[in-house]
Amino acid sequence: MKDEVNKKTRNFRRFCWEAVGYKPTPEQKAFHDSTARFKAVFGGVRGGKSYCLAMELSGYASQKDGLLWLIGPDYEQCRPEFSYLLDLFTVLDMVQPGTVSFPAKGPCKFDLVNGFKIQTKSSSKPESLAGYAPDVIGVCEPAQHGEEIKNKAFERAAERRAPVIFAGTFEKAYGWYSELYDSWIGSNAEDAQGFSLPSWSNTNNFPGGRNDPEILLQERLLGPDLFMERYGGVPSKPHGLVFPEYSRLTHCKPVEELYDPELPVQLWVDPAKHCYACLFVQLWPGGYVHVLDEVYERGKIAQAIIPQVTENKYWEKVS
Numbered sequence: 001m002k003d004e005v006n007k008k009t010r011n012f013r014r015f016c017w018e019a020v021g022y023k024p025t026p027e028q029k030a031f032h033d034s035t036a037r038f039k040a041v042f043g044g045v046r047g048g049k050s051y052c053l054a055m056e057l058s059g060y061a062s063q064k065d066g067l068l069w070l071i072g073p074d075y076e077q078c079r080p081e082f083s084y085l086l087d088l089f090t091v092l093d094m095v096q097p098g099t100v101s102f103p104a105k106g107p108c109k110f111d112l113v114n115g116f117k118i119q120t121k122s123s124s125k126p127e128s129l130a131g132y133a134p135d136v137i138g139v140c141e142p143a144q145h146g147e148e149i150k151n152k153a154f155e156r157a158a159e160r161r162a163p164v165i166f167a168g169t170f171e172k173a174y175g176w177y178s179e180l181y182d183s184w185i186g187s188n189a190e191d192a193q194g195f196s197l198p199s200w201s202n203t204n205n206f207p208g209g210r211n212d213p214e215i216l217l218q219e220r221l222l223g224p225d226l227f228m229e230r231y232g233g234v235p236s237k238p239h240g241l242v243f244p245e246y247s248r249l250t251h252c253k254p255v256e257e258l259y260d261p262e263l264p265v266q267l268w269v270d271p272a273k274h275c276y277a278c279l280f281v282q283l284w285p286g287g288y289v290h291v292l293d294e295v296y297e298r299g300k301i302a303q304a305i306i307p308q309v310t311e312n313k314y315w316e317k318v319s
Contacts, residue, residue: 006035008062009059009060009062010059011059011062012058012059012061012062013032013055013056013058013059016055016058016059016061016088016092017055017058019088019091019092020087020088020091022051022055024052024055025048025201025202025203026201027195027196027197027198027201028041028048028052028055028197028201030195031052031056031195031197032052032055032056034193034195036191036192036193037161037163037164037191037192038163038164038165038184038190038191038192038193039056039163039165039166039184039192039193039194039195040142040165040166040167040180040181040184040192040193040194040195041053041165041166041167041194041195041196041197041233042168042169042170042181042185042194042195042196042197042233042234042235043167043168043169043196043197043199043233044169044196044197044198044199044200044201044230044231044232044233045169045171045199045230045231046199046202046205046206047197047198047199047200047201047202047231047233048197048201048202048204048205049167049168049169049197050080050081050084050140050167051080051084052167052197053081053138053140053165053167054080054081054084054085054088055084056138056165057070057081057085057136057138057165058085058088060116060135060136060163061085061089061094061112061114061116061118062114062116063114063116063135064114064115064116065114065115065116066115066116066117066135066136067116067117067119067132067133067134067135067136068116068117068118068119068134068135068136068137068138069119069120069121069129069134069136069137069138069156070082070118070119070120070121070138070140071120071121071122071123071129071137071138071139071140071145071149071153072120072121072122072123072140072141073122073123073124073140073141073144073145074122074123074124075105075106075107075108075120075122076105077140077141077144078120078121078122078138078140078141079108079120080140081138081140081167082102082108082118082120083102085118086100086102086110086118089110089112094112094113094114095110095111095112095113096110096111096112096113099111107119107120107121107122107128108120123145123146123149123152129149129152129153129156133156133157133158133159133160133162134156134157134160134162135160135162136162136163136164136165137153137156137157137162137163137164137165138165138166138167139153139164139165139166139167139168140167140168141167141168141169141171142166142167142168142177142180143168143169143170143171143177144168144171147175147176150176150180166180169230169233170229170230170233170235170236171230177235178235180194181194181234181235186252186253187252187253187254196232196233196234197233198210198231198232198233199215199230199231199232199233200212200215200231215231218230218231219231255292255293258282258290258291258292259282259290259292260282260284261317263282263283263284264282264317264318264319265280265281265282265292265314265317265318265319266280266281266282266283266318266319267279267280267281267309267318268281271302274298274299275296275297275298276295276296276297276298276300276301276302276305277294277295277296278294278295278296278305278308278309279291279293279294280292280293280294280312280314280315280318292314293312293313293314295308295309295312
């Protein structure tokens with residue numbers, strides 16, 4: 001069933017793109033091609049993230065009587081995506097007459113002739129995020145939302161197993177959004193995938209790409225970390241990290257790629273009064289340490305940890 005919905009969504013999305021002449025860049029195409037239920041595009045300034053999100057969401061409008069929520073930190077922040085979708089479906093002559101509400105301030109909405117509804121929501125008005133179960137949710141400028149809105153979006157998506165798609169820069173970012181980047185840019189168990197959309201990938205604004213004179217100027221002015229956050233779609237790392245060179249994309253892989261059944265497993269223990277950690281690791285030739293799993297608890301003593309360790313699937317391999 002999921003495959004049939006995905007196929008229908010993709011076919012309708014291509015139809016929408018042809019109507020407005022949208023041709024995604026390679027970076028945008030990678031985002032669109034992903035079949036993950038939860039997706040995020042981490043954009044650089046003027047990288048085209050809002051239009052990219054609108055074009056991604058357009059395909060879901062093939063669902064008869066469906067519902068799309070665009071959630072912004074306020075109503076103003078989701079107007080660009082709403083406007084792009086309204087323009088698109090106006091071109092396709094699919095907007096139901098008399099349903100468009102597009103005030104200068106406040107919530108916006110319109111319906112399509114197949115009953116599909118598109119509505120804007122504001123996280124500053126939590127009461128607006130209740131009452132209905134959307135078929136798809138687009139979170140605009142997520143860095144400016146508190147983490148409770150991320151959790152609320154997942155909660156509202158649960159009933160219909162709806163996709164939740166995030167798009168925005170790291171400007172004014174709450175910590176959870178940077179953590180989302182770390183979790184989704186590499187392998188994970190959440191059926192989620194994240195993509196960086198650098199400013200220079202939008203060659204309409206920066207014709208020279210990565211070597212555009214304005215991009216190079218901003219790099220000199222801002223310094224490497226802030227430049228990559230604002231223009232590269234990569235969050236700055238917190239100061240004071242023990243291993244600042246750590247990258248989830250580089251250092252994390254699916255466990256099936258890390259585990260060698262021919263090698264013994266070691267148990268590394270870091271007992272403490274407040275935190276208790278036990279790692280299942282393998283030492284590979286060349287001095288590589290592969291961490292396969294972890295038991296981590298707060299406020300527990302060894303006797304409480306032992307059952308969790310011995311029940312782990314790697315316990316029998318420990319030598």
